[in-house]
Amino acid sequence: MYGLDGTVLNTFDMTIFPLMEILKEELDRDMTYDELMHYMSFPGPKSLELLNIKNSPTVYERWVKYVNAYKHGASIYYNFDELIRSLDSKIIQGVVSSKKREQYIMDIKGKKTHDCFSAIVLLEDTQKQKPDAEPLLHCAKILNVAPENCLYVGDSLSDFESANKAKMDFAFASWGSLEPEKFKNTTYTLNYPNDLLDVIF
Template identity: 45%
Template sequence: MKNEIKGILFDLDGTVLNTQKMNIIPLQKLVLEELGKSISYENLLEYSAYPGKKTLELLGFKNIETSYDKWVKYVNEFEEGAILYKGFDTVFRKLYEKQIKIGIVSSKTRKQYEIDFIPTNLEKYIQCLVLAEDTINHKPNPEPLLLGAKLLNLNPENIIYIGDTFADEIACKKANMKFALASWGAIQTINITCDFFLKLPEDILKIEM
């Protein structure tokens, strides 16, 4: 069947991993130190959809590379690390057993991926990996998702992309994939449209595949 689901691509932050506090609180510290501004936690949340360096650019940082390195240092020193959302160990295992191809498409850097995701012991299920260094363009541009489809050797229409932001939705639609919203990590869901609204990670297993 043309629209049969044969693969799932996952975002990481806010979808598979809860990394909100470990990213935002260090960013607040960096903004205060380097820009002399106090920006609320809530106002910084809107930047969660962007790659780290793009976030710093949008916030007005000048020396992006140096500031980014400092932000990464603060993130890795933060007392709370990345937390796997409950249920994903079962979800990944059961999808793998059903022979659904599984991939990661994230704006996270490879170094941060190794720090945040490798400790989950779920990498054994991953059949493709697209990170910030792998494409010139990033979400909401569809390039990372299309690369994921190519690496899985699947047509985009046979793939679901699971993410938590408006940028994920836009990239998904441009890539001609079905979009599933990970509502547990979404900052706001009002203006996001999706093919599948997921309340819990286990809801992924209820999708007909």
């Protein structure tokens, strides 16, 4: 199983630059790209809450519109899509993300990874979100694979905590992490997506 943002997809630019606009509109506040990177480890509504933006559900919908209109869109890290396609006939693959389905479709559109996923668990599919175990366990159930036989690849502490609670192995995708120093004791650390091959086989 994979996380998406920070693991498979690089969505920092398309998320942060629109957030700068939101902060200017709502609070007349200027924050730098680096300052806002810290908030990218949280789901969108939580980020707005931490930034003291009121009426966050309405503002979140506007932020999503700005993100969707960002001309460069999301990109794939290090040809991760090629690795996912190469594994399609060898292992069962799934996605667990806190994205809304509409956003998932927009971010993955035109990328040849979607058809490789036998299960896709998104924000609307479970009552609880990461770092709770529910999304990962729900994905395992769809895949018909016991949790202890699953590996979750993610970049954030919420990914790590969710995998631990679900009793799944965890592989740290270091390339997209905002807090790499907190993952020194993980079982598997990946410097590039292809390092996953040494873990699986």
